[in-house]
Amino acid sequence: MEDPNPAATSPRRLAVLISGAGTNLQALIDAQNTSSLPNTRIVLVLSNRKNARGLIRASTALPPIPTAYLGLQPFIKSNPGKTREDYDVEVARIVLRAKPDAIVCAGWMHIVSEGFLDVFKGTRVLEGEELLAREVPVINIHPALFGQFDGAHAIERGFEAFQKGEVDELGVMVHRVVKEVDRGEPLIQRRVEVVKGEAIEAYEERLHKVEWEIIVEATRIVLDEVQPPLSSDASS
Numbered sequence: 001m002e003d004p005n006p007a008a009t010s011p012r013r014l015a016v017l018i019s020g021a022g023t024n025l026q027a028l029i030d031a032q033n034t035s036s037l038p039n040t041r042i043v044l045v046l047s048n049r050k051n052a053r054g055l056i057r058a059s060t061a062l063p064p065i066p067t068a069y070l071g072l073q074p075f076i077k078s079n080p081g082k083t084r085e086d087y088d089v090e091v092a093r094i095v096l097r098a099k100p101d102a103i104v105c106a107g108w109m110h111i112v113s114e115g116f117l118d119v120f121k122g123t124r125v126l127e128g129e130e131l132l133a134r135e136v137p138v139i140n141i142h143p144a145l146f147g148q149f150d151g152a153h154a155i156e157r158g159f160e161a162f163q164k165g166e167v168d169e170l171g172v173m174v175h176r177v178v179k180e181v182d183r184g185e186p187l188i189q190r191r192v193e194v195v196k197g198e199a200i201e202a203y204e205e206r207l208h209k210v211e212w213e214i215i216v217e218a219t220r221i222v223l224d225e226v227q228p229p230l231s232s233d234a235s236s
Contacts, residue, residue: 011041012223015100017091017108018047022054024106024141027212028219029061036216040223044098046091048072048110068094072110085115092119093126101226104219105140105177109152112138114179137222138177141215143207145171145189150182155207159200170194170203172210174218187218 014032016025025045031037045058046068058065075087095103096119103120105112118124122132144154148167158170173189175182192207 009039011039012101012226013043013099014040014219014223015044015046015095015098015103016042016058017095017103017105018045018052018054019049019109020052020054020107022052022057022107023208024211024215025054026057027216028104028106029057029065031216031219037220037223040219043100044068044095046070046094048091048108054107066098070094085113088113088116089119089126092116093129096120096126096129096132100136102219102222103136103138104215105138106215108140111181112140112177112179117177117179137225139174139187139218139222140177140182140184141172141174141211141218142182143172143211144182145169145191146173146175146186147183154182155204156200159194159203162194163196170207172207172214174214187221188214190214 014028016028018025028037028042032040032042042058042065044066045054047055048069048071050069050071055067055069058067070087070091072084072087075090076082079086092115115124117138119126120132120136120138122135125131142154144150144158148170149158149161158167161167162170169191171189171191173186175186176184178184190210192203192210194203
């Protein structure tokens with residue numbers, strides 16, 4: 001008998017933005033269509049670095065996950081007169097065409113601009129593209145507690161501050177992305193044990209294991225908000 005409500009069984013579609021090794025991406029790949037992340041399919045992995053290991057993780061997954069690459073400097077060089085804002089809009093266009101229900105920045109080493117966010121809020125329509133039916137959530141993993149070490153090199157800065165006695169605790173969070181860097185509402189944040197006098201590598205190992213857990217948990221939270229999936233009529 002034909003399902004009277006195809007939206008109920010359509011896979012939730014996930015786009016993942018990466019820049020490097022893709023270990024957080026791997027956690028999502030391993031979790032898709034399990035009890036941790038049910039009825040979910042990663043439909044795009046996009047990198048701003050051509051040699052990102054995460055692209056290989058995606059292309060060798062079973063089944064393979066579509067990938068895309070767009071670097072800022074090559075884009076600017078091949079499009080004279082274009083700006084960083086134009087680049088972000090082009091990234092948004094690539095992601096938009098994958099028809100995601102949610103977007104995860106999983107080690108995306110590039111500040112997400114307001115122009116990008118406006119596309120997925122549905123307040124900006126790109127030329128040649130359709131208006132979104134509703135907002136597509138964008139989330140990011142950041143290796144610090146909320147308000148503690150915003151921006152780049154948060155692990156190193158946090159570890160040094162702890163060893164100097166400037167902070168008492170460290171951790172990691174997944175938050176909603178807003179135009180202010182690492183200032184969006186935290187979906188999950190978790191403290192990570194750190195020991196006086198230990199090597200930073202030992203702390204990083206513990207932190208990454210926590211990251212792999214909470215990136216899946218937070219992704220499920222935002223996908224569960226999508227009822228029904230925006231992509232219920234998207235081709236598979």
